[in-house]
Amino acid sequence: MEMHPRFDQYDAIFGDDPQAYLEFLEALEATLTKSKRNLLEAAAAQDWNVISATRHSLKPTMTLLGAEPVNDLLNEWRPSMSDLDATELDGMLTQVLDAVADKKAKTA
Numbered sequence: 001m002e003m004h005p006r007f008d009q010y011d012a013i014f015g016d017d018p019q020a021y022l023e024f025l026e027a028l029e030a031t032l033t034k035s036k037r038n039l040l041e042a043a044a045a046q047d048w049n050v051i052s053a054t055r056h057s058l059k060p061t062m063t064l065l066g067a068e069p070v071n072d073l074l075n076e077w078r079p080s081m082s083d084l085d086a087t088e089l090d091g092m093l094t095q096v097l098d099a100v101a102d103k104k105a106k107t108a
Contacts (some may be wrong), residue, residue: 001068002066002095003066003069003092003095004099005065005066005067005095005099005100006016006066006068007065007099007103009064009086010024010064012084018107018108019061021082021102021107022107022108025100025103025107026104027102028061028100029097029100029101029104031061031097032058032061032093032097032100032101033095033097035057035058035093036090036093036094036097038050038054039051039054039055039074039086039089039093040090042054043077043084043085043086043089044045044084044086046084048079052079054073055071055074055075055077058070058071058074059071062096065096067092067096069092070089070092070093070096073089074089074090096099
């Protein structure tokens with residue numbers, strides 16, 4: 001699934017302070033990288049505590065970035081599922097991380 005994360009709300013907040021924006025983007029990238037790793041590991045282990053907590057923490061950021069398909073996919077995951085295929089989620093989060101990296105490069 002092709003997504004096009006948007007940074008317009010963040011642009012409005014940090015637009016006049018490129019250094020602060022870059023620091024924010026670096027923190028966002030680190031957080032999203034950790035969340036992606038945690039979700040992929042939790043899906044493999046069927047660890048619903050981690051999945052639930054990470055899904056909850058990612059939702060506002062994915063919404064602000066216009067990456068609602070990530071939220072939609074995670075909302076489809078249920079403990080009753082016997083085997084989670086995280087391939088689509090991996091691809092989606094990679095797209096978001098790529099967008100953050102592109103934004104960092106343009107902000108620096």
